[in-house]
Amino acid sequence: MPASIIVATLAALTAMLAATPWLVSDYGLGFMINLMCYLALTVAWALFSGTTRYVSLATSAFFGLGAYTVAMLIHAMPIFATFAVAAALGALAALLVGLVTLRISGMFFVIFSFGLSEMIRQLLVWWEINKTHTLGRYVFVPFSNTMIYEHLLGLTVLVFLVGWLVGRSRFGLALLVIGDDEVVARQVGINVPLTKVVMFIISSIFMTLVGAVMAPRFGYLTPNFAFNPLISFQVVIMALLGGMHRLWGPVLGVIPMIVLSELLQVRFPFWYSVLLGLVFMVIVYFLPRGVTGLLESGWARLGQPIMLPRGFTGPLVDAWAWLSRPVSLPRGIAGLIEDAWKRLAR
Amino acid sequence: MNAVLKVDGLTKRFGGLIAVNDVSLSVSAGEVLGLIGPNGSGKTTLLNLIAGAIRPDAGSICLDGEDVTRLPDYVRVRRRINRTFQLVRMPANLPVIAIVKAGVLFGAEPSRYRDAVYEAAGVLGELNLLLKADRRLDQLTYIEQKRVELARALATRPRVLLLDEWLSGLSPSEVDGGMSVVWSLAAQGMAVILVEHIMTAVRALCGRVVAMNAGVKIAEGAPADVLGDSEVIRAYLGDDDA
Numbered sequence: 001m002p003a004s005i006i007v008a009t010l011a012a013l014t015a016m017l018a019a020t021p022w023l024v025s026d027y028g029l030g031f032m033i034n035l036m037c038y039l040a041l042t043v044a045w046a047l048f049s050g051t052t053r054y055v056s057l058a059t060s061a062f063f064g065l066g067a068y069t070v071a072m073l074i075h076a077m078p079i080f081a082t083f084a085v086a087a088a089l090g091a092l093a094a095l096l097v098g099l100v101t102l103r104i105s106g107m108f109f110v111i112f113s114f115g116l117s118e119m120i121r122q123l124l125v126w127w128e129i130n131k132t133h134t135l136g137r138y139v140f141v142p143f144s145n146t147m148i149y150e151h152l153l154g155l156t157v158l159v160f161l162v163g164w165l166v167g168r169s170r171f172g173l174a175l176l177v178i179g180d181d182e183v184v185a186r187q188v189g190i191n192v193p194l195t196k197v198v199m200f201i202i203s204s205i206f207m208t209l210v211g212a213v214m215a216p217r218f219g220y221l222t223p224n225f226a227f228n229p230l231i232s233f234q235v236v237i238m239a240l241l242g243g244m245h246r247l248w249g250p251v252l253g254v255i256p257m258i259v260l261s262e263l264l265q266v267r268f269p270f271w272y273s274v275l276l277g278l279v280f281m282v283i284v285y286f287l288p289r290g291v292t293g294l295l296e297s298g299w300a301r302l303g304q305p306i307m308l309p310r311g312f313t314g315p316l317v318d319a320w321a322w323l324s325r326p327v328s329l330p331r332g333i334a335g336l337i338e339d340a341w342k343r344l345a346r
Numbered sequence: 347m348n349a350v351l352k353v354d355g356l357t358k359r360f361g362g363l364i365a366v367n368d369v370s371l372s373v374s375a376g377e378v379l380g381l382i383g384p385n386g387s388g389k390t391t392l393l394n395l396i397a398g399a400i401r402p403d404a405g406s407i408c409l410d411g412e413d414v415t416r417l418p419d420y421v422r423v424r425r426r427i428n429r430t431f432q433l434v435r436m437p438a439n440l441p442v443i444a445i446v447k448a449g450v451l452f453g454a455e456p457s458r459y460r461d462a463v464y465e466a467a468g469v470l471g472e473l474n475l476l477l478k479a480d481r482r483l484d485q486l487t488y489i490e491q492k493r494v495e496l497a498r499a500l501a502t503r504p505r506v507l508l509l510d511e512w513l514s515g516l517s518p519s520e521v522d523g524g525m526s527v528v529w530s531l532a533a534q535g536m537a538v539i540l541v542e543h544i545m546t547a548v549r550a551l552c553g554r555v556v557a558m559n560a561g562v563k564i565a566e567g568a569p570a571d572v573l574g575d576s577e578v579i580r581a582y583l584g585d586d587d588a
Contacts, residue, residue, distance in 0.1 A: 169459065170451045170452070170459050170462070173444065173447065173448050173451065174448065174451075174452065176437075176440060176444070177437055177440065177444075177445065177448045180437030180438065180439050180440055181435065181436065181437040181438075183399075183431075183435055184435055184436060184437055184445065184498070185420075185448075186418075186419045186420040186423070187397075187419065187420075187423060187428065187429065187435075187498070187499070188423065188445070188448045188449040188452050188453065188498060188501070188502060189420050189423035189424050189449070189452035189453045189454070189502050190420055190448065190452045191420055191421075192420060
């Protein structure tokens with residue numbers, strides 16, 4: 001397809017999405033807000049984690065940071081000023097976290113990012129109870145659902161645009177090489193720590209802004225609600241389901257998951273977590289180098305000559321190696337479509 | 347001769363083991379320096395120190411008179427030191443051209459983004475890899491993988507090239523081809539340090555050889571002299587045979 005047709009289609013799609021609030025019911029708008037929120041979060045997540053393969057569970061940390069900044073400052077300054085402060089705080093937090101954590105690899109980073117989220121949540125609870133004597137904050141501002149939706153749409157378009165630009169730049173190539181092999185990345189002259197931190201900051205700013213824009217939607221915020229770890233897990237599952245080696249991959253994961261969650265929450269509100277678990281299991285099952293890879297290497301080990309026992313050190317060494325190996329990510333629906341397309345083109 | 351790379355008193359300890367012990371050497375432009383020694387004698391550790399993968403406990407590394415001892419590996423790449431790995435180390439999921447392109451973009455002479463692919467193709471062409479540009483690592487033969495790794499290093503325009511057993515594991519005719527590649531790199535003015543067990547290659551390529559044993563430099567000189575040195579023979583074959 002010529003580029004002009006693609007650009008025109010995308011522009012038309014964006015215009016249609018922008019007009020949605022005036023075409024659908026209040027319920028429909030609520031649904032679209034939820035969809036846009038997760039679309040922006042997931043694409044932002046994939047910008048960093050999809051390329052570098054550092055699976056982050058810190059999405060809720062940045063989302064919560066954005067939402068809570070707005071909640072705390074909304075009575076002191078105009079709402080757009082709170083957005084700006086939130087973005088700045090998000091960037092600062094990402095810089096600090098990035099400098100500390102991006103030296104750790106594999107599973108260690110996953111756990112650390114999760115721990116970070118939980119730590120911020122607990123600290124905030126402690127602060128609110130002991131220092132400000134509140135456990136919730138009201139966000140009453142004249143910021144309508146239509147405004148929230150349009151801002152989320154803007155963020156989504158922006159995050160796609162950034163992703164597209166990164167994909168066509170030397171910066172994007174650096175991220176790809178880092179994701180594949182950090183040692184080689186250093187050996188072609190890539191400043192590995194800086195590249196990772198910069199991408200982490202860009203991705204985190206988007207997450208923080210999504211949280212900030214969503215604050216008025218909730219109306220009432222508690223730390224446990226804003227920093228809900230479920231947000232992090234949902235984003236990872238959506239990205240894995242869609243596939244993230246392509247920029248548009250997450251779209252294919254977000255839409256079905258949000259539709260399913262709406263259907264389930266209306267009829268069987270408690271079954272959503274079960275479904276989430278099932279989807280995760282299905283993804284893991286189809287993970288090309290995950291469980292299958294483990295089974296295969298186990299099978300291969302059975303056929304090997306017997307090795308001398310290595311005592312208590314052996315399992316420790318193995319566990320360490322397993323934890324620090326790069327996380328391999330499945331290719332999701334986008335991968336299936338691509339394979340089918342390749343087969344057709346042949 | 348003017349040394350491009352000067353290593354002085356380099357020492358590296360791993361716990362109680364002294365892997366490299368007070369080693370000094372220098373290489374000039376256009377020279378191929380052979381680095382030999384039995385397994386575990388510290389050759390690869392020395393290369394890792396020069397490339398910046400690990401930091402020395404003592405000693406200095408100078409490139410064109412500039413002290414690079416404290417610079418991280420990716421900065422040394424931009425200062426024109428690059429290396430290949432003993433076991434081929436390449437991204438598995440990227441096509442060959444992308445890796446070489448990265449070298450062209452982030453190396454010592456970074457090109458503009460839109461020109462990078464042509465420069466990368468040029469580097470691949472020099473190594474007869476142009477037809478493999480869109481392949482991935484697992485679609486390449488062993489010799490091709492070794493050449494791709496060299497292409498990755500050359501893309502960053504090094505002046506000092508560290509080859510860690512780059513000829514090992516090749517068939518005799520492939521070794522001949524590889525030797526002519528190394529020879530032409532030196533002829534272009536590159537300073538090459540060649541860690542190698544294939545003594546025919548060492549004899550044919552190297553003007554000078556450094557022998558190591560147990561982390562210590564035990565001999566240095568012309569290939570014939572070093573390979574005939576009694577201490578070198580003892581290091582390889584043990585006391586009884588010397």
